[in-house]
Amino acid sequence: MATVKQAIKQNALAAERAAVINALRPIVPMLAAMAGPHLEVVLHDVSRPACSVIAIANGHISGRAVGSSVLEGPQNDKGFAAATRIRSPDGAVHSLVEDYVTVTASGRALRSASAIFRDASGQPFATLCLNADLSGFQAAHGWLAQMLAPVAQAMSMVAQTPAPVPAAAPAAPSQTQMDALMRQIISEAVGPGGSAQSMSREAKIQAVGAMQRRGLFIVKGGVERAAAALQVSRFTIYNYMEQLRQRE
Known part of the structure; x- marks a missing residue:
C-alpha cells in the first residue's frame, strides 16, 4: 500500500515538473528576443546533469546548445550551487539568485541571474538562467570615457574660472x-x-x-x-x- 502511495506521489511530482518546464520553454526565446543577442537565456533540467540544457537562446555567448552538460556552463555559477542544496523542508519554495558574476571558458565575464524551481516536495528540478555578455558594453564605455575626457577636463576648468562680473545695465536715455x-x-x-x-x-x-x-x-x-x-x-x-x- 505504501509503495502504491509512493508511486502516486512520484507520478504527481513528475507531472508537476513537466508542466512547469513546458510553461518555461517559450519564455526562453521571448526573453532573448526582447533583450537582444548579448543575453543568453538557458533552461536547465537539473535532474539530468549530463545533458541539462533543454532550451537555450544566444548560446554563442557560452558556446552551449540543447543537450549540453551542466558542466559546460560558465564557472562560479551560484545558481547551480543553490539548485543542488538540500531540498527545502517547507515544501515548494522557488529561489532567485540575482546579479552575480560568472566566467566563460574563454575568460569573458558575464553578469548572471538564476531562478530555481522546486516541486511540491521541495526538490529543485529546473533552473532558468540569464547570462549577459558585457564585453561590448565595456568597450563602448571605454570609448565614451576616452571621448568625453577632454570635455570633462574643459568643464572642470570652466567651473574653476571666476564668473564674470555682470555689466551694469545701460542707463535709460535722459x-x-x-x-x-x-x-x-x-x-x-x-x-x-x-x-x-x-x-x-x-x-x-x-x-x-x-x-x-x-x-x-x-x-x-x-x-x-x-x-x-x-x-x-x-x-x-x-x-x-x-x-x-x-x-x-
Whole structure:
C-alpha cells in the first residue's frame, strides 16, 4: 500500500515538473528576443546533469546548445550551487539568485541571474538562467570615457574660472536724449525741407506710417509732436493711423 502511495506521489511530482518546464520553454526565446543577442537565456533540467540544457537562446555567448552538460556552463555559477542544496523542508519554495558574476571558458565575464524551481516536495528540478555578455558594453564605455575626457577636463576648468562680473545695465536715455530722438524721427519722416505746408494728404499719411514704425507714438507726447510737425490735429493723426491699418 505504501509503495502504491509512493508511486502516486512520484507520478504527481513528475507531472508537476513537466508542466512547469513546458510553461518555461517559450519564455526562453521571448526573453532573448526582447533583450537582444548579448543575453543568453538557458533552461536547465537539473535532474539530468549530463545533458541539462533543454532550451537555450544566444548560446554563442557560452558556446552551449540543447543537450549540453551542466558542466559546460560558465564557472562560479551560484545558481547551480543553490539548485543542488538540500531540498527545502517547507515544501515548494522557488529561489532567485540575482546579479552575480560568472566566467566563460574563454575568460569573458558575464553578469548572471538564476531562478530555481522546486516541486511540491521541495526538490529543485529546473533552473532558468540569464547570462549577459558585457564585453561590448565595456568597450563602448571605454570609448565614451576616452571621448568625453577632454570635455570633462574643459568643464572642470570652466567651473574653476571666476564668473564674470555682470555689466551694469545701460542707463535709460535722459529726457534731452528722448527729445532729440523724437525730433530726428519726425524730421526723417517728413523728409527734406521739413515743410508740412507743401505736403499732400497722402504724404502726411505716409509720414505718420514712418513715425509709427519707428515707435514714436509709444512715447508720451509723440502724437502731439507729430500733429504739430504736420500741422494737423491729434484726431487727424489717429485717423491717419486707422487708414494705414485698413490698408494692411
